[in-house]
Amino acid sequence: MKRKIPYWCIGVGLGVLLLVIGFQEEQFKDLYQKAVIICLECIGIG
Secondary structure, three states, rough: OOOOOOOOHHHHHHHHOOOOOHHOOOOHHHHHHHHHHHHHHHOOOO
């Protein structure tokens, strides 16, 4: 009897894998800095 893996499990696994790759490439730092700048501009502080 073969067990089927739900599609959402594959999607979650792929998402986690891409996040880990992004952390290793230090892309998260750049993305976070840009997001903070945009948020501060929207609020009117930056």
